[in-house]
Amino acid sequence: MIALFENIGRYFMLLGKVFSRPEKMGIYYRKIWFEVEALGFNSISLTAIISAFIGAVVALQMAITLESPFIPQFMIGYATREVMVLEFSSTVVALILAGKIGSNIASEIGTMRITEQIDALEIMGVNSASYLILPKIVATVIFFPLLTLFSIFVGIVGGYAIAYLTGIMLPGDYIEGLFYYFEPFSIVYALVKGSVFAFIITSISAYCGYYAKGNSLEVGRASTRAVVSSSVTIMIFDLILTQIMRV
């Protein structure tokens, strides 16, 4: 328990270092672009595959459970949309990316720590925390909401595809459902969640790597710790944000 508070304290101290004034903005812009590519673009295909399948499965499940003469068919499209927008595209995608991006960040920064690359930066007078972590945070906080929108879109298309392919429901009904009782704020809610979760994944994973010490075994442990801690924190914040932003 004490260790937990100690870690939280050190985490916020690291954040303080990350957000102190950067050395030279020009270099940061270049690094942000690099990270958008490394952490963002490279997650598009994984997000697409998972979202398409989940969209299809959700639509199928809805079609089976809602099979009743009293429930209109378009409810399937409606329910699929709601699931994607409210929970799946932000939270579940974040959890999956916590595994991919989180372990990537923690092991990259952890390796830099144990091979003294971070010391080398510090000796040059570079604020290593800001130099290494800030571009990653900025890149993911900007890119994750876009990834969330993309996931919603692909998921809904996945649902449509399954409707079309299996004939279990009428594609026309599905589309009608998509536009049924649409609350635009729920999109804002999904985007905010995307950004918050991006911040959680990137900063916690960077923290785990930054304070790794010892050898390659420790880097492996740091990367596991990064995935576990950021996943748990995402779930906690999912609850908090849902409560705060109740639509």
Added chain:
Amino acid sequence: MIRADHISKTFDGRTVLDDISVEFDTGKTNLIIGRSGSGKTVLLKSLVGLHDVDKGNIFFDDVCYTKLNFAERKNIRKDIGMIFQGGALLDSSTVRENVRLPLDLFTEMTEGEKRDRVNFCLERVRLNGADHLYPSELSGGMVKRVAIARAIVLNPRYLFCDEPNSGLDPQTSVVIDNLIHDITKEFNITTIINTHDMNSVMEIGEKIVYIHEGHKWWEGSKDNILEADNRELNEFVFASAMAKRAKSVSR
């Protein structure tokens, strides 16, 4: 000149450096020698401020480094070059980008000036053909040479080297030692080198400090180290057959 004044350092209650006072001279290759685990790396990192010492003060020429805050230290850090044991090159950058980074961060040079400066440094360590390679594509000796080039790119006044020839074959070690020695003379740098290699000691040990279990045990130069009458130091020095022969020849 760099001076340590009664510095001590403990990790979790374990004393790793105990009351060390020593002065390192400008324009010389100063060596810190000792067995593995004796505290050489911790001493070096304490001198540059990567570890905060628990007691004592460190002076860079007339400035008391230990009393400076983070922003003030930055000014001195621009005058420090450091070569880490494993090279510590940034894995995601090429040789050229590694050497160039300090220029990008701390100078207002134009692209052309930066290119010339990087070329000059790479040429100085005889690596001009390798500038587009990544660290994983380099041999051990090349990594060390890139690290040297990066360390000298901002014209440092102080150069720190942690076991610059660990993991290198004897021939390459001599090349690296001589390179560091020559650079020290050429630019009148205060150079401090950690090593447990007796070849380096006899080659470039203009000033030598022997560390044993966190204590300073002996201080001198390559000219009088073979005659030292300190048991631990003798054990260290004469562990290698080469040094034994050197002693019998000198008698």
